[in-house]
Amino acid sequence: MNAKVEARWAMAVRVLALFAALSIVIAVLEAGAIRRLRAELQVLRTEREEVKTDLASSWAQQSADDVGQAIRWLDSFYADSGQGFGRPGGLCAGGKLDDQAIVRSAFGVFLSARAAKHSVIDSIEAMNTAIRRTDAYRSVHPELALPANER
Numbered sequence: 834m835n836a837k838v839e840a841r842w843a844m845a846v847r848v849l850a851l852f853a854a855l856s857i858v859i860a861v862l863e864a865g866a867i868r869r870l871r872a873e874l875q876v877l878r879t880e881r882e883e884v885k886t887d888l889a890s891s892w893a894q895q896s897a898d899d900v901g902q903a904i905r906w907l908d909s910f911y912a913d914s915g916q917g918f919g920r921p922g923g924l925c926a927g928g929k930l931d932d933q934a935i936v937r938s939a940f941g942v943f944l945s946a947r948a949a950k951h952s953v954i955d956s957i958e959a960m961n962t963a964i965r966r967t968d969a970y971r972s973v974h975p976e977l978a979l980p981a982n983e984r
Contacts, residue, residue, distance in 0.1 A: 895944060895947050895948075899947065899953050900939065900943070900944070902953060902957070903938075903939050903943040903953070903956065903957055903960065904924075904935060904939055906957050906960070907923075907924060907934065907935065907938050907939060907960065908923035908924045908925075909923060910923075910961070910964070911923040911924050911926070911931070911934065916974070916977065918969075918970070918973055919973065937963075938960045938963065938964060939960070941963075942956070942959050942960045942963045943956045943957065943959070943960050944956075946959045946960075962979065965977065965978055965979045966978070966979045966980070966981050967981075968981070
C-alpha cells in the first residue's frame with residue numbers, strides 16, 4: 834500500500850510540476866504581450882500629442898483678421914432676425930457675451946475648417962451650416978433648419 838501512496842504522490846508532484854511549468858510559460862507570454870501593448874500605447878500617446886501640437890500650431894497660425902471676420906459674421910448672424918437668431922445685441926444679447934457660441938462656432942467649426950485648409954469663406958459657411966443643424970436654430974427657423982444628421 835505504501836508503494837501505491839508513493840506512486841500517487843509522485844504523480845501528484847508531476848502534475849503540479851507540469852502545472853507550474855505551464856503557469857510559468859503563460860506568465861512569460863503574458864508579460865511579453867503586456868510589454869508589446871505598453872509600447873503600442875506609448876506610440877499612440879506620442880501620435881496623439883503630435884496631432885494636438887499640429888492642430889494647435891495650425892490654429893495659432895490663423896490670421897487674427899480671419900478669426901475676427903468669423904466672429905463678426907457670427908455676431909451679425911445672431912442679430913439677424915431674417916436668417917439668424919434675431920437677438921438684439923447679437924453675441925452680446927442682454928449685455929452678456931455668449932462665449933459658448935464663439936467657442937462652438939469659431940473654435941469648434943471655423944478654426945477646424947481653416948486648419949483643414951478651407952478658405953475663410955468656406956469656413957464661415959461651415960459655421961453657418963453647423964448652426965443651421967442645431968435644435969436652437971430649428972426652434973427659431975424650422976423652415977430654414979437643416980437636418981441634424983446630414984453632413
